[in-house]
Amino acid sequence: MNHGAPGGHDHHHHHHSSQPGFRTPVSLGLEAAQSTSNILRLLETSHGGYLPRDALTSVWHSQGLLWEQQPDHKWVATNPTSPQTTSEAKAKQAPQLLSLSLSDDRTALVKLIGVDGRTRFVSLLRLDAEFLTSGKGMGMGMGVPNDGWMIVREFIAGTNTVATTNHNDNISTIKTLSAAIHQYLSIEHGGGPKDKKIAQQLFHPDASLLSIGTLPNDSTEASSEWNGPVGSLVEISLDTYVQGVASQTPHEDTSQKLDCLKTLDVSACGTMAAATVQVGNGAQTTLFEDYLLLGRSPTTKWQILSKIFSPRAWK
Numbered sequence: 001m002n003h004g005a006p007g008g009h010d011h012h013h014h015h016h017s018s019q020p021g022f023r024t025p026v027s028l029g030l031e032a033a034q035s036t037s038n039i040l041r042l043l044e045t046s047h048g049g050y051l052p053r054d055a056l057t058s059v060w061h062s063q064g065l066l067w068e069q070q071p072d073h074k075w076v077a078t079n080p081t082s083p084q085t086t087s088e089a090k091a092k093q094a095p096q097l098l099s100l101s102l103s104d105d106r107t108a109l110v111k112l113i114g115v116d117g118r119t120r121f122v123s124l125l126r127l128d129a130e131f132l133t134s135g136k137g138m139g140m141g142m143g144v145p146n147d148g149w150m151i152v153r154e155f156i157a158g159t160n161t162v163a164t165t166n167h168n169d170n171i172s173t174i175k176t177l178s179a180a181i182h183q184y185l186s187i188e189h190g191g192g193p194k195d196k197k198i199a200q201q202l203f204h205p206d207a208s209l210l211s212i213g214t215l216p217n218d219s220t221e222a223s224s225e226w227n228g229p230v231g232s233l234v235e236i237s238l239d240t241y242v243q244g245v246a247s248q249t250p251h252e253d254t255s256q257k258l259d260c261l262k263t264l265d266v267s268a269c270g271t272m273a274a275a276t277v278q279v280g281n282g283a284q285t286t287l288f289e290d291y292l293l294l295g296r297s298p299t300t301k302w303q304i305l306s307k308i309f310s311p312r313a314w315k
Contacts, residue, residue, distance in 0.1 A: 018128050018217075018230045018231045019230065020214055020215055020216040020217075020219070020230040021214055021216075022214070022286070022311055022312055022313040023103070023104035023105075023106065023107070023212075023214070023310045023311055023312060024104060024105075024312070025102075025103075025104060026102040026104060026105050031105060032102065034147070035102055035105055035108070035126075035149075036100060036102075038126075038146045038147040038149050039100065039108055039110065039124060039146070039149055040097075040100075041146055042059050042124070042145075042146040042149050042150075042151070043095075043097070043110060043112065043122070045058070045059055046059040046060070046122075046151060047095045047112060047114050047115065047122075048095060048115070049094075049095065049115035056080060056081045057081055058145050059145075059146070059150065059151055060080050060081050060150065060151050061125070061127075061150040061151065061152050061233065062079075062081060063152065063233065063235055064079065064080055064081065064150070064151055064152050064153065064154075065077040065078070065079065065080075065152075065153055065154075065206075065306075066078050066079070066080040066153075066154050066156070067153065067154065067155045067156070067293075067295065067305050067306070068155075068156045068158075069156065069157050069158035069271060069272070069295065069297070070158065071158065072297075073158060073271070073297030073298060073299070073300075074297060075204060075295040075297070075303075075305060077206045077305075080154070092115060092116060092117045093113075093115060093117055094115070095112055095113060095114055095115050096112060096113040097110070097111075097112050098111040098112055098113065098119070099111040099265070101263070101276065101291075103276070103289045103291065103310045104289075104310050105126065106125055106126040106127075106212045106310075107124075107125060107126075107211075107212065107289075107291070107308060107310045108123070108124040108125075108126075108149070109121065109122070109123055109124075109274060109276075109291050109308075110122040110123075110124065111265065111267070111274070114156075118156050118157065119156075119157060119267050119272070120154055120155055120156045120157075121153075121154070121155045121265075121267070121272065121274050121293055122151055122153070122154045122155075123151070123152050123153040123154070123210075123291060123293065123306065123308050124149050124150065124151055124152065125149070125150060125152050125210065125211075125212055125233060125308070126147065126148045126149045126150075126212070127148045127150060127212065127231055127232065127233055128148060128230070128231025128232070129144045129148060130231070131229075131231055131232040131233060132144065132148060132150070148231075152210055152233070152308070153210070153293065153305075153306045153308070155272055155293050155295065155305065155306075157267065157269075157271045157272040157295075158271065169270070170270070173266060173270040174266065176296075176301065176302055177264070177266060177273055177275075177294065177302055180202065180294060180301065180302040180303075180304075181261060181264075181275055181277060181292070183198060183202055184202060184277070184292065184304065185256070185259055185277070185279060186198075187199050187202065187245055188279050189250065189251040189255060189256055189279075189282070190245070190248070190250050190251075191245060191246070191247070191248030191249055191250045192246065192248075192250070193246060195245050195246070195248075196242055196243075196245050196246035199241070199242050199245045200242055201301075202303065202304055203238055203241070203242075203303060203304045203307075204295070204303040204304065204305050205238065206238075206305075207238050207303070207304055207305050207306055207307070208235055208236060208237055208238055208241075208306070208307075209235070209236035209238075209241055209307045209308070209309065210233065210234065210235055210236075210306070210307070210308045210309075211227075211234045211236075211308065211309050211310065211311075212230075212231065212232070212233065212234065212310075213227055213228030213229045213230050213231060213232040213233075213234050214227060214230055214311060215227055215228060215229050215230060216229075216230060217229050217230060225237075225240045226240075226244075248282075249282070251281075251282035252282070254284065255280045255281065255282050255283075255284050256279075256280060257280070258278060258280050258287055258314070258315065259277075259278060259279050259280060260277070260278045261275060261276075261277055261278075262276040262277065262278055262289070263275065263276040264276075270296075271295060271296055271297065272293075272294070272295050273293075273294045273295075273302070274291065274292070274293055274294075275290075275291075275292045275294065276289065276290070276291055276292075277289075277290045277292060278290075280314065281314075284314055285313075285314050286311050286312065286313070286314055287311075287312040287313070287314055287315065288309045288310065288311055288312070289309065289310045289312060290307055290308070290309045290310075291306075291307070291308040291309070292304050292306070292307055293305050293306040293307075
């Protein structure tokens with residue numbers, strides 16, 4: 001639910017083409033090599049410790065958000081391309097890649113340790129050339145930097161979090177995180193005022209939903225708040241999502257039969273987490289692979305800071 005419905009099947013997805021409809025997993029081989037090499041080149045530019053200020057627009061989308069945990073433990077989002085943010089950190093160490101996950105050939109999540117020694121999750125999307133933010137090096141005939149991959153969200157946990165050595169604290173972290181994900185899945189299949197209220201508490205007020213459009217460019221189906229032309233960035237506001245929850249008719253139980261938690265990565269002493277969740281729609285035509293990025297402080301429950309989704313065909 002609340003994702004946007006794709007416009008058809010895509011059985012022949014080639015890396016550079018813009019196929020509308022359902023997204024497909026990245027196959028091991030040339031396709032994976034192309035995606036990862038472009039992403040790694042972008043990360044070397046953005047997190048290698050030498051990014052000049054005017055190069056931000058070539059790696060960060062203009063609607064990008066940098067989520068950072070403040071000294072008071074609160075999570076705050078800022079636009080990294082505005083001049084007053086992102087202090088020029090002196091490199092303490094070489095950046096380190098911890099993991100790279102590809103949901104499809106347009107949706108990626110990276111975990112790395114930056115030059116400042118802090119762990120971060122980085123969400124990337126690949127846009128078609130006509131939908132890229134204009135910036136240096138994107139003029140006519142200049143080619144598309146990094147094949148259209150851009151950073152849309154980055155999450156950096158606080159530095160002053162005390163490492164938890166208590167076994168029970170770690171177990172408690174997993175339990176509360178599992179409860180938040182379970183709550184999310186119940187909202188996706190639920191509906192009405194009660195679920196609307198739960199959604200408002202579960203999502204951070206500055207959170208939004210992101211995806212790459214799946215509609216054919218010549219589609220008679222108009223772009224909506226939930227979808228857009230293939231290759232474009234679609235951002236769904238939290239208000240739109242919450243209203244969608246409120247107006248939705250709860251799904252049949254069978255719509256949940258393929259739901260699962262695919263991966264869960266708890267980081268930075270239990271204050272930041274990334275979950276890959278598969279959830280079905282009510283009509284049982286579409287599966288969504290969702291990247292959920294969550295944060296919490298010592299005094300707050302887990303909240304979803306960002307949701308990035310990829311529509312797949314129902315198996």
